[in-house]
Amino acid sequence: MYFEQNHNxxxxxxxYVLYRNPHAQDVAQVQEAAVVENPDQPGELSLFMYDTYYPLDEEIAVFPTEVEAMRAYNYHFGEDGNLYG
Incomplete structure (x- = not known):
């Protein structure tokens, strides 16, 4: 997806990340997350949300602002949130 590689x-x-519900793949939302040090890999950063650590890599769409995340969400999923157009 999208990863703000130029952002330190x-x-x-x-x-803010575009997050798909793992139990309902047709549900996506913009979710706030915290950047934290990875407790299992010292020196690496992770995303922390829903009491879980996620890798901070190209597999997760990460945005520095909610506005940018919402813009990407609306572009990919439509303003009504319909994943299929």
């Missing part, structure tokens, strides 16, 4: 995320940053 630091522990404590609040970011």
């Amino acid at each position: 995320f630091e522990p404590g940053d609040v970011v």
